[in-house]
Each structure stands twice: as structure tokens, then as C-alpha cells.
Amino acid sequence: MEKITIKGSRKPVSRLIKGTDYFRHDNYDQVVTNLNAFLAIGGNTIDTAHIYCGGQSEEVIGRYLKEMNNRDEIVIFTKGAHPDRSGARVHKAAIDHDLSVSLERLGTDHIELYGLHRDDVSIPVEHIIEALNEHIDAGRIGAIGASNWTWERIQEANHYAETNGLQGFTFSSPNLSLAKAKEPFWHGCVSVDEETSRFHEQTQIPVLSWSSQARGFFTGRYTPEITDNEDLVRVFYNDDNWERLHRAEELAKKKGVTTIQIALAYVLNQAYPTCALIGAQNPAELESCQKGAEIQLTREEVEWLDLSANSIIQ
Template sequence: MRSITIEGLNRPVSQLIMGSDFFRLNNEDEVHSILEEYTAIGGNTIDTAFIYCGGESEQAIGKWLEATGSRERMNIFTKGAHHDQNGPRVTSEAIRSDLMTSLERLRTDYVDLYALHRDDPQVPVGPIIEALNEQLEAGTIRAFGASNWTHERIQEAADYAKQHQLTGFSFSSPNLSLAKANEPFWHGCVSADSKTLQWHEANQFPLLSWSAQARGFFTGRYTPEIRDNADLVRVFYSDDNWQRLRRAEQLAHEKGVSTIQIALAYVLNQPFPACALIGPRNGQEMRSCHEGAQLKLTSQEIAWLDLETEVR
């Protein structure tokens, strides 16, 4: 499997990152089976978060790491400082508290990739960068980044870090998919737009995309007439996205692959380091992701799929 490098890590990061928002303590056999399938195709990075499944996701991963002795060959990517019922909590106290709990659940003394799960634009970037650098110096994290931050805020954090001789963000994790979001899937979420992609290309800044396959939009299960999934209708149903789907279907037919594999390849063939968070639940879905990750798309094909040009 192809991989990217992220500043601060001594291991590459596989382009396919295993999502774990269905990992629980009562489906241990499924968790172990899917992680074995994932590592068999060359995957080495697992995504989780402090809030996933009420903490069970991190606990399930910790049990698997301990049972299989896999800690030193896997990158663990977790997130914290998500808002709660009282509102935003992007503070040094929340960062430290969530991280310490995550480490305990994961049965490890450090995580490879740590991200702030949401932003709070009312909080200056300075104290946030300083809090993350404290954890970096303590050895509890190897690299840190931002999930659902705009590229402008990430640049602001980079400028602060440079001015104060600190380490800045090493990656960003917004939504990026061939289907463009009409509105945020969840409150506070960020999707990469054209300006974001230009910034990532100019800075060669790694992007780890969630919902890279648009939550099943490209599986063939949906048409403009099928409207039983209210969230999918709200976020992805648009004339432009149906045209993108038709173009993906056409290109898939020409290459002898599936449409959803073209959608995955769109994310992984950007002109900057990019990974996709995936959530296969069985071997067939895992193999589909693996095959899609091996596809090469040209810049002309990427532009055509994204409706930027009529020729390819």
C-alpha cells in the first residue's frame, strides 16, 4: 500500500486509515477480524477519538493492540477536545484531560497522531499551540494536527508556532470527497473547498480525509428519486454531485473498476499528500478499498471528475 510521511513520525502512514466508529467492547470478534484484514493489505494506521462509542472504540483498539503485540507497528490516530453539552472546549485543560483518558483506554503511553476534534474560533491559536507542544515535549504525542479546522486557522497556528519557535500542526483532517457537501454533516465540521485544496497543494500539507467516499453516495444505492436517507439528501444531493457520479460511473466502466473505487482514488490522487479514513465491515469491502487505493488518476481525470473541465 502506498503511504505518506508526516512530520514527527518515524513510521510512514498508510494511505488507507482504518476508521473505528463501530468498534465496541461487545463486538470483539468483528473488531479483531477487520483489523487483521486491514493489516493484511498493508494498513498501519487506526483512527479513533475520545468520544467514539462513549470511549469503547479506544478501549477495543487497546485490547487488540495488547492481545496481538501490535503497538510498535501501528500508528494510532486519536482526537480530543470535542465540544460537549455545554459547548466548545478547545482548552489546554480539555486537551490534557482527554488525552490522558485516551492513553489509558488505548493501553499505551503515547499516540502517534493527535488531533483537535473541533475548532473554537473564539479561542486564540497561541494557547492551543502551546498546550499541544507541552504534550509533544512530554512524549505523549508524536505529531499533532487539526480535525475540522479551516486552512486559514491552520495557517494562523503555523505563523504563531514559527514566531515562537514551536511546532505547528503536521496534518489536517477535514472532509474531502468527490461529492461536495451542501452543508456540514455534523455541527462544526469542515469540508475542503477549492481554496483549501490550493492551500494544501501550495504547502504540500498532509490531508487525512473523513467520509472520503461520501458515506455511500457512490455505491449505486442512491438516485435523485431515492430519498430515504435524510442526512445524505441534505448533505450530498445536488445536480453537480449527480453529474460527478455519472462521470465517475463512466470512468469506472472504462477502467474496469467500481464507481466507489474511482471516488476513493479521487481523494488519494490529489497533488499533495492525502489519506482516506475508511470503514469497511467485511473482507469484500476491505478488498474494494485496497484495489481503489492502487488506482492512479491523472490530473486531467481529477479535474474532469470534479466538473472543472469538459475534456480529459
């Protein structure tokens, strides 16, 4: 599997990243099977967070790493400072607390990729960057990134870091998918738009996309008449996305692949480095993702899928 380099990480990062928001102690056997299968196809990066499954996701990953004795093979991407019932928590105390707990759960002294799970624009970027750099200097984290931050705030934070000799954000983790979100899937979430794409193309800061396959929109299960999934209707149902689905179906037929594989290939064939977080939970889903990651799309095909062009130039 192809891998990319992210500044600050000691290890390269696989283009497919294994999602773990279903990892619990009561399905540990499934976790082991899925992680072993992911590693077998060349994946090496696992996505988790302080809040996933009430902390069980990180605990189960830590158990797996200890039992398999394969920590050196794995890139851990975890996140902290997610809001709680009292509100936003993007400040030094929350970062320090969540990171400490995550390290203990994961059974490691170093996390390759550490992301802030949300933003709080009331907190000056200098406080956030300085707090994160303390942990970089202490060797607890490698690369730092922003999950669901706007490109403007990332730019502001990186400008402060650069002018003060500190490490800035070297990756971002918003939603990027062929289906474009009409509104955030969850409060405070950020999806890649045209301005965000231009920013990443100019800076070449990698995007690690969550919901990279638009939560099943391209599986063939959904049509304008099927409205039983309220969240999908709310976020993705509009004429433009149905046209994107139609074009993905057409291109899939031409290439002899599936529609959802084309949707995944769209994410991985941008003009800047990208990785896709995948939720594959069985061998068929993992095989589909593997094949989708191998599809090469031209710039013209990507633009046509995204409705930026009316035809594909041959």
C-alpha cells in the first residue's frame, strides 16, 4: 500500500487509515481479525480518539499492541480536546489531560500523529501551539494536526509557529468526500470546500479524511426516494450529489470497478497528499477499499466527478 510522509512523524503513513470507533472490549476478537487483515494489505495507521467508545477504543488498541508485540509497526493517530457537556475544551489543561490518558490507555510513550478534535476560535492560536510543542519537545507526540479546523485557523496557527521557531500543524483531518455536505454531520465539523482545497494544494499539507466514502452514500443503497436515514438526507441529499453519484456510476462501469471504489479513489487522487479513514469491518469491505485505493484518476476525471467540468478530456 502506498504511504505518505507527514512532517513530525517518525514513520510513513498508509493511504488507508483504519477507523476504530467500534473497537470495544466485548468485540475484541473482531478487532484482532480486522487489524491483522488491515496490516496484511500493507496498512499501518490506526485512527482513534480520547472519546471513542468511552475510551475503550484506545484501551483495546493498547491491548492489541501489547499482545501482538508490534508497536513498532504501527502509526497511531489519536485526538483529544473534544468538547464535553460543559462546552469547548481546546486549551492547555484539556490537551495535557487527554494526551496523558490516551498514552496510558494505548500503553505507549509516543503518539506519531496527534490531532485536536475540534477548534475553539476564542482561544488564541499561540496558546494552543505552545501547549502542543511542549509535548513535542518532551517526545510524547510527533506530528500535530487539526481535526475539523478551518483552513484559515490552520494558516494562522502555522504562521505563529513559523515566526516563533515552533512546529505547526503538518496535517489536517476534515471531511473530504465526493458527496459534498450541505451542513456539518456533527456540530463543529468541517468539510473540504473549494477554498480549503486550494489551501491544501498550495501548502501540500496532507488531509486525513474522515467519512471519506460519505457514510455509504455511494453503495447503491440510497436513492432520492429512500429517506429512512435522516442524517444522510440532511447532509447529502441534493441534486448535485445525485449527479456526482450518477457520474461515479458511469466512470465505475467504464473502469470495471464499483461506484464506491470510485468515490474512494476520488479522495485519494487529489492535487495534494491525502489519506482516507475507512470503517471496513469485514473482509469484503476491506478488499473493496484496497481496490479503490489502487485506482488512478486523472485530474480531468476528478474534476468531472466533482462537477467542475462538463466532460472528461480524452
